[in-house]
Amino acid sequence: MTLFQAIIIAIVEGLTEFLPVSSTGHMIIVSSLLGINKDEFTKLFEVCIQLGAILAVVVLYWKKFFVFDKNRLNFYVKLFVAVLPALICGYLFSDIIDQMLESPLTVGITLLLGGIVLLFVDNWFKEPTIDTDEKINLFTALRIGFYQCIAMIPGVSRSAASIIGGMQQKLTRNVAAEFSFFLAVPTMAAATGYKILKGRELLMANPDKLNLLLVGNVVAFVVAMIAIKFFIDSLKKFGFKMWGYYRIVVGLAIIGAILMGYKLEI
Incomplete structure (x- = not known):
């Protein structure tokens, strides 16, 4: 991987990690x-640059993470409860997940199906009752955490799964999106830490690769800051339908490329 390639992949990660479009699918293309x-x-590299993306969430919502008051402990407890299903499922089914990651057709199909879901999701959940994250209780957080596990299927999108899960639990679109961002921090931090632990020998044997990781994380951080703000604004104005159409186009592009014999490597 060259420096130019690392920057491009980091831009893709920063743009797509928090949008309901699957960063995995885009990095394949x-x-x-x-x-x-x-x-x-x-x-x-593709896993570890998530660290830069999640730092964007921490910076943009720093008051949620660092301004301590009577609600802050509840906030952290809810995140802990919500991330538990993903940690357990990731540990138990890591081999199956790795096998699915080797199938670009799986990514194309899930992008397509997820896009169809997003076309209708705004009409499914029209009467939200939870308009602040303080109103989310532990059981609601846990249920959203189970929805996030669906995103272990490549192409589903962690953001899409957790946001839809939040809306199904009566969260407004904006609150569901923001809680999805918050939930990304422990989820992706755990995934990144695990990947670094497994790849520590590779990094120690190739210290020059650390420069690529550093650049990738910085680029992903800056781009994710912009993408998060854009996504929240687009949700207020347009809802999810535009992202549904986008996913359908990308999913069909991947499936079409495979059917035409183009080799996609994950």
């Missing part, structure tokens, strides 16, 4: 177009 060799470092 971009990596293939760039001709990036899917070696062990590339796979590690």
